[in-house]
Amino acid sequence: MFWILLKKELLIEFRSKEITISMLTFGMAIILTFSFAFNVSPQIFSNFAPGLFWIMILFVSVLGLHRSFSYEKEFDAFSLLISSPVDRGLIFFAKWISATLFISLMEILVVLPFFLFLGLQTPSSISGLFGTAVLCNAALMVVGSLVSGLAMRARLSEVLLPVLLFPLVSPVIIAAVKISSAQMAGDLFADWQIWLYIILSFIVIFGLVGFALFDHITEE
């Protein structure tokens, strides 16, 4: 059943491309704003690059998460979905995994303009950097999907989502920036493995919490 739900999420996005295109455009706009706001040499910029990258991802993820849940409100699709004989925890997993895939795809598309426009040197191990970034995305989206599910049917959902999400994911942002900085500087794995463990524990803990709570959150 999980695969059917995931397929549904991917199919909707494959047909409309709404989430990926809006995230990508917004990401590009943020990069442009960074270039105008911080008019400094690339050497200085490279110190802040991981932080700026994850700020961009955080902002962009709000857009994607909001869209991924708000289209469920059209024609009251979500009521139909939760009235079907499906474990709601699986709906949460499908939302989480699809959101992780969309943000990861967006990262692939945005990473080149990010390095190009900000005049940064492309890191040597881009695959390693991407691998850890996917894990950080998963950690970001696990809480993101949970909070979106919670805020979706509340009033002012577009306001509540970032207000609740940003402080909740502060450990993920700290860890993601530390991991990216260490990888870009070519540090040894032993020096930054602790951050990877924090990300992994975040994924496991909130994956389980989300699975358990989503049933109650979506109750009619």
Added chain:
Amino acid sequence: MEKFIEKKSNLIWAVLILLLMGINLANILWNTPMVKDQHWAQKIFYYHVPAAWVGFLSYFIVLVSGVQFLMKKDIFWDRMGLAAAEIGTLFMSIVLLTGPIWAKPIWGTAWIWEPRLTTTLVLYLIYIGYFMLRSFGGNPERVRRYAAALGIIAFVDVPIIFLSVKFWTPEIQSHPQVEMSSQPGGILFPFFFSMATFTLLYVLMLKYRIHILHLKEKRGTNV
């Protein structure tokens, strides 16, 4: 409807707390030793730490109430969760005010990214969002469930926030209660007395707030 304070046990409880708070203050001002290099600034520690303890205890009660409400659907647990969230945030405000007041003369700056203080700030922000959800969330039936879930998510996040901030700023570890053993004698008793007084005050406040919320629901007032 009988007023909260008209109930004999509540009146005795309130008078006792008032008395204990007075004794606590006098004890802190005149009966605690001066700590070298900190002088009067250290006295805030007797309010700062108990306020933090009560704040975290309160947020733990929000977690327990959240679990109970989602399992049993009993409105009492929702009332308890809201009351604990409100009072917890009040005490967390005291923590965030007294922390910088102490830090300015001791550390030379009002704010340092010390793990405990930072965790408190992050949790405080989450709870501002919690109250926004409670106030602007719309359908009260749903909002109760969302608030219960958020209370659980927020508390589960605490150890991860604390650990990540601790590793983020490994050089900042100095905090009064870590060095309790190196403090002069005579601190421990007033400290635990203050902790107990704050806890008793908290229990009374929680009871009173639950009573108020119950009355408001009866009258159909939006809380």
